[in-house]
Amino acid sequence: MTMARLSRRDGTARQRINRAPSPLLARGLPWLTILLGSLLPGLLLIASAPVLPPFGFLIFVAWRQLRPGLLPIWSGLPLGLFDDLYSGQPFGSAVLLWSIAAIALDLIEARLPWRNFLTEWLVAIGLIVAYIVLSLALANMAGAAVSLPVIVPQIVISVLSYPLVGRVVAMADRFRLTPFMVLR
Amino acid sequence: MAPPANKRSGFSRRAQYSTFFSYTAGVIGAVVGLGLVVVSIASPGAFSGVRGMAADMTEPAGQATATGRAYGKEALAGIGGFFTTRSEHARLERELAEAKVRLVEAQATMAENRRLKRLLDLKEAEPDAVAFARLTSSTSTSTRRFATLGAGRDKGVAEGMPVRSATGLIGRVLEVGASSARVLLITDSESLVPVRRARDGVPAFAQGHGDGTVRVRLINLGINPLKKGDMLVSSGSGGLYRPGTPTAIVTEILRDGAIARVLSNPSDADFVMVEQAWAPEAPPQPASPKTGRE
Numbered sequence: 083m084t085m086a087r088l089s090r091r092d093g094t095a096r097q098r099i100n101r102a103p104s105p106l107l108a109r110g111l112p113w114l115t116i117l118l119g120s121l122l123p124g125l126l127l128i129a130s131a132p133v134l135p136p137f138g139f140l141i142f143v144a145w146r147q148l149r150p151g152l153l154p155i156w157s158g159l160p161l162g163l164f165d166d167l168y169s170g171q172p173f174g175s176a177v178l179l180w181s182i183a184a185i186a187l188d189l190i191e192a193r194l195p196w197r198n199f200l201t202e203w204l205v206a207i208g209l210i211v212a213y214i215v216l217s218l219a220l221a222n223m224a225g226a227a228v229s230l231p232v233i234v235p236q237i238v239i240s241v242l243s244y245p246l247v248g249r250v251v252a253m254a255d256r257f258r259l260t261p262f263m264v265l266r
Numbered sequence: 267m268a269p270p271a272n273k274r275s276g277f278s279r280r281a282q283y284s285t286f287f288s289y290t291a292g293v294i295g296a297v298v299g300l301g302l303v304v305v306s307i308a309s310p311g312a313f314s315g316v317r318g319m320a321a322d323m324t325e326p327a328g329q330a331t332a333t334g335r336a337y338g339k340e341a342l343a344g345i346g347g348f349f350t351t352r353s354e355h356a357r358l359e360r361e362l363a364e365a366k367v368r369l370v371e372a373q374a375t376m377a378e379n380r381r382l383k384r385l386l387d388l389k390e391a392e393p394d395a396v397a398f399a400r401l402t403s404s405t406s407t408s409t410r411r412f413a414t415l416g417a418g419r420d421k422g423v424a425e426g427m428p429v430r431s432a433t434g435l436i437g438r439v440l441e442v443g444a445s446s447a448r449v450l451l452i453t454d455s456e457s458l459v460p461v462r463r464a465r466d467g468v469p470a471f472a473q474g475h476g477d478g479t480v481r482v483r484l485i486n487l488g489i490n491p492l493k494k495g496d497m498l499v500s501s502g503s504g505g506l507y508r509p510g511t512p513t514a515i516v517t518e519i520l521r522d523g524a525i526a527r528v529l530s531n532p533s534d535a536d537f538v539m540v541e542q543a544w545a546p547e548a549p550p551q552p553a554s555p556k557t558g559r560e
Contacts, residue, residue, distance in 0.1 A: 128401050
């Protein structure tokens, strides 16, 4: 099992006797953090303008960038459905945009194999700006009439908070593979 | 960082198939999403049941965070007040002295009002509250402005009821769940509130702008009579919103209207009140109901 290994800084795997990461946590934590990310911004404040970044989407992109392949490419469907329940967008807009984002990210990663902080951030900026603008377009198609300047603060906040979200996801990733005592 | 593990499937049939199927599933997800969007644009109420159930499920968590929000705000206000106590105290004393005078004047006006109303034989229309509840969550990441109310069918909340706080109009109930309801805030761009200037009754519409302000559109074209600082109250035309509810204050004059700030910031409102939907009295029957045929 590769899951029972922890990679050390020099790339070797280390395994401790009687300790193994929980498979449930290792597989389930990404999903759980994204669901929380969709749910929490709404509970944090009663906003009279779109001010908080779409945390669910940011965490989704961060997980896919940190661990490509950990979340299946169709994960935008169930996760987007949950996000749509609470986001206030026309139902289905997150399903559509998250699925497209996952495919786009896969295609970009196939062409840009070497990655660093800056390129990852730039790719994420592209996805985030496109996501927020397209969300606005979908909401306007469904009856709203909001002008583009209203979402500029949200775009700036989202772009700047993405590295922070990435750090939090990296912390969650380390917690995900924490070896626990194995009970037999 | 090194590139991730080679994802080429090579000659393995199994790996090729699994890659193909995962991409197919991704595309199917996008297609399903597109279908859902089309359905929800065609009939906006199609998913209100699912959304209502979801809101009901998170309602306890919402109540807890709403309480936390209220405490946090109080704590911040307390810390802020610590620094401004003296000047605030002096200002309050000054205002109290003024208010005492005003109170006497208001009592006199009220008495006169009562007398005049008795003369006119008008009945006092008391605002009838349906429920008092907290706003538990909102769509703070979307351009749409919805909030979730911690009371639903169990408290007698029904669609179309106006929602207000102590300081002014907040919105109206859009969808009702078992123990929660979805409120369309007046700052949403789909919300349209008939208003009038409190001072002299210049009629206008207040349409949400999506960013915490409303766009005031005058009904009468011509010279724009609005001034900065004008108070707008709901006029009650067309029913739904009770007339006289404070709504917005004009902050910026435009050529054919104004931009106004909403008076009651929903994030400051601890509890909100759900009112009966207001219905204007039916207009009197026309004097000559006979038609020309008889």
